[in-house]
Amino acid sequence: MNSAQALRGAARHAVRRGSLVLTAAFGISFAVNLLRLAGPLFMLLIYDRVLTSRSVETLVALFGLLIMLLCVLGTLDYARKRMLARFGAQFQEQIEETLLSHSGRNQFFQQGRAKPALGLDEVDGLRGFLHSGSLIAVLDFLWTPMFVAVVFVLHPLLGWICVGGIGVICLLMLIRSVFKGGRQEQANLARGSIGKLKNAIVASHQTMRKQDMSVGFKERWKTARDDARDRAISLQDWTSWFNSISRITVMVVRYSVLATGAYLTLQGELTAGAMVAATFMVTRVLGPVERFVTQIPRLIQAREQWRSLNQVLKTRAMELEDAYSEQPSTPHRLVVDNVSVRSPLTGALLLRSVSLTSTGGELIEITGTSSQGKTVLAETILGMWKLSSGSILVNGHHTGRLTDVEAQTVFGYAPENPSFLAGTIAENISGLDPQSNPEKVSLAARRARMHAAICALPMGYNTELDPQASCLSNFERNQLALARAFYKDAQILIIDTLDSEMLVRIPKKLETTFSLLRERDNVTIIVLTRQPLNLPDTTRSYTLQDGRLAVRQTKAANQSEKDHNSPAIKPAAAAKMSVVGKDNTPQIVRS
Numbered sequence: 001m002n003s004a005q006a007l008r009g010a011a012r013h014a015v016r017r018g019s020l021v022l023t024a025a026f027g028i029s030f031a032v033n034l035l036r037l038a039g040p041l042f043m044l045l046i047y048d049r050v051l052t053s054r055s056v057e058t059l060v061a062l063f064g065l066l067i068m069l070l071c072v073l074g075t076l077d078y079a080r081k082r083m084l085a086r087f088g089a090q091f092q093e094q095i096e097e098t099l100l101s102h103s104g105r106n107q108f109f110q111q112g113r114a115k116p117a118l119g120l121d122e123v124d125g126l127r128g129f130l131h132s133g134s135l136i137a138v139l140d141f142l143w144t145p146m147f148v149a150v151v152f153v154l155h156p157l158l159g160w161i162c163v164g165g166i167g168v169i170c171l172l173m174l175i176r177s178v179f180k181g182g183r184q185e186q187a188n189l190a191r192g193s194i195g196k197l198k199n200a201i202v203a204s205h206q207t208m209r210k211q212d213m214s215v216g217f218k219e220r221w222k223t224a225r226d227d228a229r230d231r232a233i234s235l236q237d238w239t240s241w242f243n244s245i246s247r248i249t250v251m252v253v254r255y256s257v258l259a260t261g262a263y264l265t266l267q268g269e270l271t272a273g274a275m276v277a278a279t280f281m282v283t284r285v286l287g288p289v290e291r292f293v294t295q296i297p298r299l300i301q302a303r304e305q306w307r308s309l310n311q312v313l314k315t316r317a318m319e320l321e322d323a324y325s326e327q328p329s330t331p332h333r334l335v336v337d338n339v340s341v342r343s344p345l346t347g348a349l350l351l352r353s354v355s356l357t358s359t360g361g362e363l364i365e366i367t368g369t370s371s372q373g374k375t376v377l378a379e380t381i382l383g384m385w386k387l388s389s390g391s392i393l394v395n396g397h398h399t400g401r402l403t404d405v406e407a408q409t410v411f412g413y414a415p416e417n418p419s420f421l422a423g424t425i426a427e428n429i430s431g432l433d434p435q436s437n438p439e440k441v442s443l444a445a446r447r448a449r450m451h452a453a454i455c456a457l458p459m460g461y462n463t464e465l466d467p468q469a470s471c472l473s474n475f476e477r478n479q480l481a482l483a484r485a486f487y488k489d490a491q492i493l494i495i496d497t498l499d500s501e502m503l504v505r506i507p508k509k510l511e512t513t514f515s516l517l518r519e520r521d522n523v524t525i526i527v528l529t530r531q532p533l534n535l536p537d538t539t540r541s542y543t544l545q546d547g548r549l550a551v552r553q554t555k556a557a558n559q560s561e562k563d564h565n566s567p568a569i570k571p572a573a574a575a576k577m578s579v580v581g582k583d584n585t586p587q588i589v590r591s
């Protein structure tokens, strides 16, 4: 079975693997509900046999039997809860493993969504459904007709009262669910805005402190808190009201059965034992019905979660199947083919028909003043932006579809404004690499010329950083970001807006590192900058203006163009370089 097939059937397969447990839970539920008849039966026998025969032996024997049955009932009830909890955990573990091992980076960290969205929430919700009382309520409800039938056997009139009671309870619960929906949603939204404010203060507490925003924040917090509280109270009032009504309804039905039973006993149509047993039985019927109807919204939610999970799995499977349209045998390390990207805010084009090809071992400089699209281009190559048109292949595979494991070995990225993990310097450089070792971490730091500065810190590589690395200078933050990018032994290294200060302070070291990576490791280095850096060894230079990429006319570029047009050029070199024009943009492209 290939990966795509494995994904398609993953959820069903996980349920099928636990089908034995589910069948056992269903069977045990039957036994549990059957054993619940022991109580009413005991009452019936006490009134109709023990009291009439005045037999203490019968009473003791019946009581002993009842206690035994109740012990079995308790054990079975506990056993089915444990079984379902383990089934839920097993289901979650299995699906999570499938999702995580087959997920593309873009599914794991979706653009514009704070939480990793990939089906993990759905799996967690489904585990909760299996684990909590919801499934048990369903299983108990399935056996309710058995109790109703017993009441009908005792007397049809009592049976009809019982059915009437079920109808009223269902109606009440349905009204509650329908009208509760909106209130619940509003309460969730209000609770959500409190959560957002909490996240905002965690993520931006430095900014709030430095800019004295706490006054405004307190106001917002108070408003949000008041709103959340009022909505929670309104929801609580509403549910309590219905809970009280349904409790009263259960009591009314039970006493109606008792009164009718008493009347039938007076008429000689029923024994006293049957009257008491029927009263008891009605509670057994209405309880599971009430629990089941309360769980209906949860059932609907679980069904939605199941659908959405299958959709996630199907989409990923389709992407994997579509991978056949990729070109794994391509000689190019990176192919940016006629790529356009639109702003999610305005819809305007941020990148316009950009094409760029690299076979590896190159240093490509892209220069552009502010807001021309350098960062967008870098992030697009990394697969973080949705393409309006064109495609980006890395080693023949669509960049946005690389799994996180694949991407880890492909890209090294030093962003313009680096942010960090709340963790040690070593963890930040290694990017939480499970196979990290101190030598590799310090080599990366040495390459970024940061080793000495880190060692000078009292805790060295174990110095704890916050996400802004506020204990470091801006220059050091950029060095650390560079070290993090070097650590990965990536095939494509993208350095966004290389700090010119860095080149002034550590030029030779960086140049040596770049040459080493390029020549020995065949790495493609893309440097995005505001001003031309004129690094020696630069293979190609481009300008990026208003999202358009064009060859920058430098001496080297002119020379290479001349070489290219020269008849004396070696055939192999001529095959390596060509000039293509896309969207009227002349570009030198390695083929």
Ligand SMILES: Nc1ncnc2c1ncn2[C@@H]1O[C@H](COP(=O)(O)OP(=O)(O)OP(=O)(O)O)[C@@H](O)[C@H]1O
Pocket: 343, 344, 345, 350, 368, 369, 370, 371, 372, 373, 374, 375, 376, 377, 416, 497, 530
């Ligand atoms: N996440 C985003 N959503 C919408 N528009 C964006 C986003 N990021 C960038 N842009 C827009 O894309 C354009 C290019 O931004 P980009 O950050 O790529 O510029 P840049 O060339 O890197 O500039 P600088 O050198 O100042 O960092 C800008 O007009 C910016 O407003």
